[in-house]
Amino acid sequence: MKHLPAFIDINERFVLVVGGGAMAWRRTAMAQRAGARVVVVAPELVRDFESCLAFEHRARPFDASDLAGITLVYVACEEDPDYETRVAAAVREQGLLVNVADRSDISTFIMPSIVDRSPIVVAISSGGEAPILARMLRAKLESLVPAALGALAAFAGSYRDRVKELIPDIARRRRFWERVADGSVAENILGLKPGAAEARMEQLLEAARQGLDVEPAGEVYLVGSGPGDPDLLTFRALRLMQQADVVLHDRLVPDGILELVRRDADRIYVGKKQGDHSMQQQDISRTLVDLAKQGKRVLRLKGGDPFVFGRGGEEIEMLSAEGISFQVVPGISAANGCAAYAGIPLTHRDHAQACVFVTGHAKDDKLDLNWQALIQPNQTVVVYMGLISLAQVMGELIAHGADPKTLVAVVDKGTRVDQRVVTGAIGTIVDAVEKAALTGPAIIIIGSVVSLRDRLEWFADEGDTGSVTRPG
Numbered sequence: 417m418k419h420l421p422a423f424i425d426i427n428e429r430f431v432l433v434v435g436g437g438a439m440a441w442r443r444t445a446m447a448q449r450a451g452a453r454v455v456v457v458a459p460e461l462v463r464d465f466e467s468c469l470a471f472e473h474r475a476r477p478f479d480a481s482d483l484a485g486i487t488l489v490y491v492a493c494e495e496d497p498d499y500e501t502r503v504a505a506a507v508r509e510q511g512l513l514v515n516v517a518d519r520s521d522i523s524t525f526i527m528p529s530i531v532d533r534s535p536i537v538v539a540i541s542s543g544g545e546a547p548i549l550a551r552m553l554r555a556k557l558e559s560l561v562p563a564a565l566g567a568l569a570a571f572a573g574s575y576r577d578r579v580k581e582l583i584p585d586i587a588r589r590r591r592f593w594e595r596v597a598d599g600s601v602a603e604n605i606l607g608l609k610p611g612a613a614e615a616r617m618e619q620l621l622e623a624a625r626q627g628l629d630v631e632p633a634g635e636v637y638l639v640g641s642g643p644g645d646p647d648l649l650t651f652r653a654l655r656l657m658q659q660a661d662v663v664l665h666d667r668l669v670p671d672g673i674l675e676l677v678r679r680d681a682d683r684i685y686v687g688k689k690q691g692d693h694s695m696q697q698q699d700i701s702r703t704l705v706d707l708a709k710q711g712k713r714v715l716r717l718k719g720g721d722p723f724v725f726g727r728g729g730e731e732i733e734m735l736s737a738e739g740i741s742f743q744v745v746p747g748i749s750a751a752n753g754c755a756a757y758a759g760i761p762l763t764h765r766d767h768a769q770a771c772v773f774v775t776g777h778a779k780d781d782k783l784d785l786n787w788q789a790l791i792q793p794n795q796t797v798v799v800y801m802g803l804i805s806l807a808q809v810m811g812e813l814i815a816h817g818a819d820p821k822t823l824v825a826v827v828d829k830g831t832r833v834d835q836r837v838v839t840g841a842i843g844t845i846v847d848a849v850e851k852a853a854l855t856g857p858a859i860i861i862i863g864s865v866v867s868l869r870d871r872l873e874w875f876a877d878e879g880d881t882g883s884v885t886r887p888g
């Protein structure tokens with residue numbers, strides 16, 4: 417290890433910044449975040465300094481007398497390396513710590529890349545060798561560490577003394593904190609429900625007072641996993657996927673996403689192909705309830721968004737009735753994902769001022785849709801579950817007066833590597849889709865926005881077999 421990692425308390429201490437440019441400003445702001453009093457020595461300052469808290473400005477070059485009473489020094493005068501070298505030498509001579517921006521050779525300390533979830537701070541250093549790599553790692557961590565982790569640490573801190581007093585035994589106390597960090601207390605803080613977290617914490621403390629080990633409280637996460645590309649998961653979805661004890665998934669969730677679920681979580685396939693209901697809705701709800709009552713963290717993973725044709729509402733009704741805590745994580749719905757990856761904006765000032773999502777799932781072979789509303793001009797219609805009933809949907813639209821030349825795109829396995837898009841018009845799309853032998857899942861996008869795909873297509877799409885026919 418080339419440098420000693422350490423966090424320095426500079427609250428109310430004096431920090432000297434030599435330089436008045438953008439980097440000097442960043443150093444000033446950072447030192448102020450840690451509570452330092454800053455003295456800036458530079459003939460001129462960039463305007464950014466106006467956004468800083470109060471600091472002392474000495475409008476002249478550095479002088480050794482500036483070091484009196486100073487704890488550490490930042491130098492950032494990249495336009496004059498010789499000056500930087502002289503200043504750094506003067507500082508070192510006084511035995512003070514000095515950092516010169518981008519010059520680890522003459523610095524006695526270097527600045528890490530940080531992930532700030534105060535009071536938790538992660539600092540990453542490459543020893544000055546490859547700052548870019550440190551920054552990349554930092555970006556990764558930023559996306560993995562929940563935004564509210566700091567709030568969780570502060571919450572835990574506020575209970576520290578009470579817990580210590582209540583549970584003197586170190587091993588038991590550690591188990592207690594593990595339960596807090598791993599269970600519904602933490603999840604409530606991260607889910608921005610501090611009241612619920614406090615109530616649960618009091619329960620845990622009460623149990624500890626009675627010398628009991630508390631049962632973990634089960635909970636359910638209803639999570640939308642998006643249309644298929646794993647990169648389209650939300651940070652929260654990924655976090656909950658990685659802490660679930662058991663996952664219930666169906667056909668719409670591809671393997672690439674299932675692989676991201678905690679490895680040792682139990683997997684339960686609940687099917688749901690049209691017509692083949694491996695598990696009835698009621699049974700799914702019942703299973704969620706039973707597993708949660710066993711203290712499990714249950715992940716119900718759904719394709720797209722759980723509240724868009726996902727029966728998510730039905731699945732959690734029973735949870736609510738049974739008093740089981742749950743949260744709902746939105747996902748990118750197939751319409752949004754497919755439209756983006758097919759290069760078809762759902763709304764556009766020249767084409768569509770409205771967008772309607774409907775289901776093409778027929779009940780007893782009958783489609784119960786408001787056809788008059790669907791043939792209105794200047795709107796886009798997106799049909800979910802419409803591949804099987806495609807001919808029926810197109811037939812009804814024509815029967816209700818739609819122009820057969822209205823453009824249509826069918827997006828099959830949208831956002832996935834094997835995405836295929838077939839385009840045509842209301843009058844021609846059935847043949848085109850038949851020829852392409854699409855297998856689904858697929859959505860149908862109807863409206864003149866489909867013409868924009870000609871210019872906006874960007875996603876690799878070698879299987880594209882259709883062509884856009886323009887009306888008129």
Ligand code: SAH
Pocket residue numbers: 643644668718719720721722723724725726748749750751754799800801802827828829830831832857858859
């Ligand atoms: N809750 C989901 C929809 C579930 S209904 C969501 O918000 O996306 C199932 C239908 O969604 C499928 O029949 C199909 O129409 C559509 N669908 C889901 N994933 C899709 C994908 N990757 N490409 C195209 N359509 C998809």
